[in-house]
Amino acid sequence: MISSYTFGIYPRSEELIEATRKNTENLDSxxxxxxxxxxxxxxNAGLGFVSDPLLKWDDIFRPFSNLSSVTPTALNRIYEMNTFYRVLSFDGQDLVGGGNIVQSNLDSSLPKNKTAAIPEPFTFAELHTSNKFKRKEDFTINLAKMLRVEIDSLVKSGFEAIQLLGPSIAYNNEVDFGLVSDALKILTSGLEAKTILHTYFGDxxxxxxxxxxxxxSGLGFDITTTPASSIEKHSFSDKLLTVGIINSFNTAIEKPQECIKQVDEINAKTKPKESYVSTNFxxxxxxxxxxxNKISVLGEIARGAKDV
Amino acid sequence: MSKLFPTQEIGSLKKPADMLKKVKDPNVSDEEKIKARNEAALLNIKTLEDIGLDIVYDGEVRRVEMYEEPVRYVDGFEFAGRVRSWDNKYYNKARVVGPVAFKQNFHAEEFNFVKDNSNRELKVPVTGAYTLADWSYDEHYKSKDELVLALARNVVRPLVKDLVGLGAKIIQIDEPAATTHPAEMDIFRESINESVKGIDAKFVVHACFSGNDYKALAPQMPEIKAEQYTLEFANRDTWNTGLDDDARKGFQVLKLFKEHGFEGEIGIGVSDVHVNEIESPELIRDRILYSAKALGDPTKVYVNPDCGLRTRTREVSFDKIRSIVKGAELAREEIK
Known part of the structure; x- marks a missing residue:
């Protein structure tokens, strides 16, 4: 058995979609x-970490529009998806929000083994704009400082693992890994929680x-875009490895036995420090x-995979 | 068309509220619902004609929306549920669970009605194979390429062939997903070419703007069997009048099409469908004149909004179209 989790925003039911559109009285309930x-x-699926489904979040960045001097602006496509996010314009002097932006938007009934996801700074800076920080490097580093305050608040309230969402690192052909590293250092230095960087939307x-x-602490891969054979060429003896085995972009339900076999093969070749399975995004x-259904299958895969 | 700068719509208009009320009311008879749809279609056709559009259709008033409408009538699809577009906006997304196949011409009633009620040139919008594939979950085919080509050959081609058989002369293949995956332009090109293979009509391709600014589309354009592209430009252009590159930022990519050897027509988007502000006729005139110069031939320029206007109120939409018609008149006067 290995550990497992999902991350990011979950879908609303048809009933909830209708309620949000009509702003019905029972919307909050x-x-x-x-x-x-x-x-x-x-x-019930036995996932190792449990996450808030973020049902009230319109996109993964939207709560940050509550920061002072941040303005939601135009809609922009999420990479090549048929889904859009609102571009935030960071126009103020400092990116300070008191460290409670994410925490205050999470459900208080999460169990002890809880995890939360936030965008990593390079991706955040790629997808948003700032009138204050003209140089991308400055914007990225200042976002990192803002996000560190958020992460500290999460860790203080018991979150054991922080999932860092880094699709731009995967999608962009050119990535300044020096900048990515400097920004992540601000997020993770001395932190008493696991941090797993997820790359998806690109090989x-x-x-x-x-x-x-x-x-x-670890890396997460979307194996629908990054072939398992590429991951298997590397040793993960110093890193946690999350295999994004569940495809969040297709309704076809994964076959647990096939997935277990694939995860075992990846783990046998990469020998990770710790092994996880998750959704790809x-x-x-x-x-x-x-x-x-996919949450349930994810738990089954985690239970069936060999411990590393 | 012999006239310079012919004006046209892209497709959708906001549906009249009274029609929607009737067609959603379970207590209204089927006959009354048919009558309500016909009246709404007629209203759109006549309004567009009265404003002075050269090429018209019915504002897609009978269609649910561009994806769900065709999928309802094609074998091999099952609806999975709604998926978010943005915020509280969702679309009904389907799964491909078997071989896709054409069952019936789901636009026949619509086309026949428009044909019977307009003397103008008609442009029939049809959702393209690439977009249908891209916006669906594929649980049946081995690859996206395979699904796209199956849709092109087995669904879009028979549909288009049937419409042409009914008298359609201009078919617009709507492909809003086309430019969202720059690495997949080869399959997009094949999907259009397979969709129109062996059919004698004028084909127009409508592709929305993506972050790539049509740079991935440009090299493919000469190889795609389409005489015209209707594209978005206004939404990233300035609102200043003028014919210089700075004023016409949104239209500079036209030069790229020419550089890649495309010699066909461009239906230039001169009105931003995402804002309520009405572009002045003078601004539209300058967008047209700049485009004519960039393409090197004014006869290659058709004039339209960026995209379908269904997200705007009917009042705003018709005001925008009025301005387009007036702007085209001003541009013609300049060219004389």
Whole structure:
């Protein structure tokens, strides 16, 4: 048996979608009911870490629009997806929000073994704008400082693992790994929690050496875009390895035995310090019925895979 | 068309509220619902004609929306549920669970009605194979390429062939997903060419703007069997009048099409469909004149909004189209 978790935004049910569109009186209670359903589903599946389904979040960056001097602006496509996020403009003097932006938007009923996901600074800076910090390097580093305050708050309230979402590292052909590393160092230095950097929306086969040098506890891979054969060429003896085995972009439900075999093969070749399985990215790209099935299958894969 | 700078719509308009109320009401008879749809279609056709558009259609008033409508009538699909577009906006996404196949011409009633009620040139919008594939979950085919080509050959081609058989002369293949995956332009090109293979009509491809600014599309354009592309430009152009590159930032990519050897027509998007502000006729005139110069031939320029106008109110949409028609008139006067 190995450990497991999901991360990011989960899909709303048809009932909740309708309620949000019509702003019905029972909207808050529906949000709560569905949040609890997802938390129970993760517990019942035996996932190693449980996450908030973030049902109220319109996109993974939106809570940061509550920071002073941050303005939501135009819609922008999330990479090559048919889903859009709102670009935030950071116009103020300092990126300070008191460290409670993420924490205050998470459900308080999460169990002790809880995890939370936030965008890593390089991706954050790639997808948003700043009138204050004209140089991308400055923007990235200042975002990192802002995010560190958020992470400290999460860790203080008991989050054992922080998932760092880094799709731009995967998607962009050119990545300044020096900048990525400097920013991640700000996030992880002296932190008493696991930090796992997730790369998805692009093949990182040629970047794995650079990724292994980054100051994070572990790396997560979307194996629908980065072939397992590329990951297997590397040793993960100093890193945690998360195999994003569940495809959040297809309704086809994974066959547990095939997945277990694949995860065992990857782990046998990479010999990770610790092994995890997860979704490849946010489950919100499939409707709720399929997301629920996928959570259950994820737990089955984790239970069936050989311990490292 | 002999006239310079012909004006046209892209496709969708916001549906009239009274029609929606009737068609959603379970107590309204089927006959009444048919009548309501016909009246709404007629209203759109006549309004567009009265404004002075040269090429018209019915504002897609009978269609649910561009993805869900065709998928409802194609074998091999099952709806999975709604998936977020942004915020609280969702679309109904389907799974491909078997071989895709054409069952019936799901636009026949719509086309026949428009044909019977307009003397203008008609442009029929049809959702393209690449977009249908890209916006679906594929649980059946081995690869996206395989699904795209199956949709092109087995769904879009028979549909287009049937529409042409009914008298359609201009078909617009709508491909908003086309430019979102720059690495997949080869399969996009093949999907269009397979969709139109052996069919005698004028083919127009509508592709929305993506971050790539049509740079991935440009090299493919001469190889795609389409006479015209209707594309978005206004949404990243300035609102200043003028014919210089600084004023016409959004249209500079036109030069790239020419550099890549594309000699066909461009339906230039001169009106931003994401804002309520109405572009002045003078601004539209300058966008047209700049485009004519960039393409090196004014006869290659058609004029339209960036995209379908269904996200705007009907009042704003028709005001925008009025301005487009006036702007085209001003541009014609300049060219005389």
């Amino acid at each position: 529906l949000f709560q009911k569905e949040t609890e359903e997802y938390i129970s589903a993760q517990k 990182v086969s040629k970047k794995i050496e650079s990724l292994l040098d980054l100051p994070v 946010d489950l919100e790209y499939v409707p709720k019925e399929f997301a629920m």
